[in-house]
Amino acid sequence: MTLKAAPGDRLTLRFNTNGKPQTLITSSLKLETVMQSLPEAQVEERVVFSTHRSFETAEAKAEQWHAQGIEVELAQPDRWQVWAKRSTYNTPLLRRLLVQSLQAKGIQTARIDTQILKQVPRPSFVLNGYRYTRDQLDITAGNGQIGVDREKDDQPSHTYAGSLRLQPNAYGNSTLVNVVPLETYVRGVVPHEIGGWAPQPVLEAQAILARTYVLRNLRRFAIDNYQLCATTQCQVYWGIDGAVPATDQAIAATRGQVLTYQNELVDALYSSTTGGVTAAFGDVWRGWDRPYLRAVIDSVNPVWDLKNRSLSNEQNLRAFISQKKGFNEDGTDMFRWRYDTTLAQLNQELHSYLKSVQHSLASFKTIRNLQVTQRSLGGRVLKLAVTTDRGTIELEKDDVLNAFEAPASLLFYLEPLVDKNKALKGYAFVGGGMGHGVGLSQVGSYNLGKLGWTSDRILSFYFPGAQLQPINNSITLWRDRSSLQGQANPNSRNN
Structure with missing residues (x-):
């Protein structure tokens, strides 16, 4: 990538050479990766x-390990992963003793990833x-x-405002x-997440959520020191x-404002489209309940009585999906x-997913059946049974989206597709919404604005x-929550 100063300005580069600080001045800089x-x-x-x-979900799993006295850390080499803390399990012997002790307890999911490096990118x-x-x-x-x-x-x-740092x-x-700075960061989020053309109250809501989100999530990449x-x-x-002026005005009007629950920052989650009903936190991810993140019909009209017509019922869910009027998101693409x-x-996608998590059934030949076996109150798929020629795999919550590309959200039902001989040739995923559906619907908020x-x-x-x-x-x-001790400083936990 190329870094550039504004016309008439200069970049100042600071780094160490043989332990001594060095400074260079230039108008542009092309960063490359060389294999050494x-x-x-x-x-x-x-x-x-x-x-x-x-x-x-990764953090919820990490908290379970932490509660058992095993030190862990979260990483994202590609997908999110839970690692044994490298500074604790810092020798081959300790790593193998850890895995062996878990296997002796019947826990087969832990594995040692080993790479032989002859070159490194610099x-x-x-x-x-x-x-x-x-x-x-x-x-x-x-x-x-x-x-x-x-x-x-x-x-x-x-x-980008501020400064840049290249680091391992x-x-x-x-x-x-x-x-x-925080408010400058929010300025770089709001227009790209919601668009500068949204009604002013919508821009203000997005600014508050963006600010709350960043302060709540400062711990995410502690392993990488950002x-x-x-x-x-x-x-x-x-x-x-x-x-643009509209987003700057919304940020200024809400400066310093955050959303809280019992004096703790909320998980300020939002997605493109809910499909007519928001998802509870536990509908999508593992972890402790967030009372402020629950299934809510995304409409100002009494279009569906969720209390008396739970979407955990398959027939109710299908009737809900067939209803297309009266919601905040009416007529939108997703x-x-x-x-x-x-x-x-489907076979190809499942093979890829099972191989990535080193599942014991990754060598299956073909899927024989897909069946939703459990739904949430808000209709999200909680469990999907995938029957193969080698056995049945149960996918839970957002692992379904990890395994299969077709569903744009967990709010869907399945229709088998058969050929003229009634042989299974695939599945139709029929549903609504895009993304996790938890918290604010960006499309729905447009209508409310x-x-x-x-x-x-x-x-x-x-x-x-x-x-607020x-x-x-x-x-x-x-x-x-793993230690049940409040932490006002999110950087105090190295995960």
């Missing part, structure tokens, strides 16, 4: 307990005719703005980290290019959908029981 041969092959090992689609750049290869590099600009052009990502250049991560390569990613695994953050998927495609709802009323609708208040020292940012 090692003097001799190195063995890299880690104990992996489990692999997950989401941080939320960040590098050429300046003044000399190639510098450095693992850590601090970059600042005179006006506090740096352009980043990611040449291989097929994305436009973005401008836990996976043997490097991460470019943007060090930026706090949040810039993708949908956290919040979409593309710097300050997309800021409110209702159907995806027909061939058996060959158009109806004249204020930002606090919108948030109360999607987070019932939560309170200015950030202050009495608020707990995040509480570690």
Whole structure:
């Protein structure tokens, strides 16, 4: 990628050479990765307990291990993983004793990932005719703005406020980290998550959630020595290019405001489209209950009585999906959908998933049946039984989305597809919503904003029981439930 100063400005680079600080000045810098041969092959090992689609489920699993006295840490080399803490299990013997002790207890999921490294990637750049290869590099600009052009990502250049730091991560390569003040970070999230054309109360609600989310989730990438990613695994953050007067006004109007429940920051979750009913936290992820994240019919009209017509009932769910009017998301692209998927495609996707988690049935030949065996009150698939020629695999919650690409959410039902001889040839996934569906619906909030709802009323609708208040020292940012001890400082737990 190429880093650029604004016209007339300069970048200042700071790094160490042979232990001594060095400073260089330039208007642009092209960062590259070069493969550096090692003097001799190195063995890299880690104990992996489990692999997950989401941080939320991974953290819940980590808390279970922690409660059993096993030190763990969360990582995201690709999918989220729970690792045995490397600084504790720091020798081959300790790692093998750990896995053997778990296997003796009947726990077969833990495994040792081993790599033999002959080369390692190193960040590098050429300046003044000399190639510098450095693992850590601090970059600042005179006006506090740096352009980043990611040449291989097929994305436009973005401008980032604050400073940049190139640093090693836990996976043997490097991460470019943007060090930026809170409100400036929120300025880089709101327009990219909700769009600058939304009604003002919707922009304000999004700003409050973005601010709450970042403060609540500072612990996510502790293993890599930074706090949040810039993708949908956290919040979409593309710097300050997309800021417009409307989003800046919403951020200023809500400055310092966060959403809390019993004086703790809420999990400020949101998704594109709920499909007409929000999901409870436990509908999608493992972990302790969040009372403010529960199934709510996403409508201002009495279109469905969830109390008396639970969507855990398959027939009720199908009737609900067939209902397409009266909801906040009426007529939008992902409110209702159907995806027909061939058996060959389903087999391929399941093979890939089972192999990635080293499942014992990964060598199956074909799927024989898919069946939803449990739904939540709000209709989300809690358990999906996948019958194969080798046995049955039970997928739970968002593992279903990890295994199969077709469903855009867990709010779906299945229809077998058969050929003229009545032989199974695939399945249709019929459902609604896009994403996890927990918390605020961005599409639904548009409708509420158009109806004249204020930002606090919108948030109360999607987070019932939560309170809006200015950030202050009495608020707990995040509480570690594994030890049942509150922690106001989210960085105090190294996970």
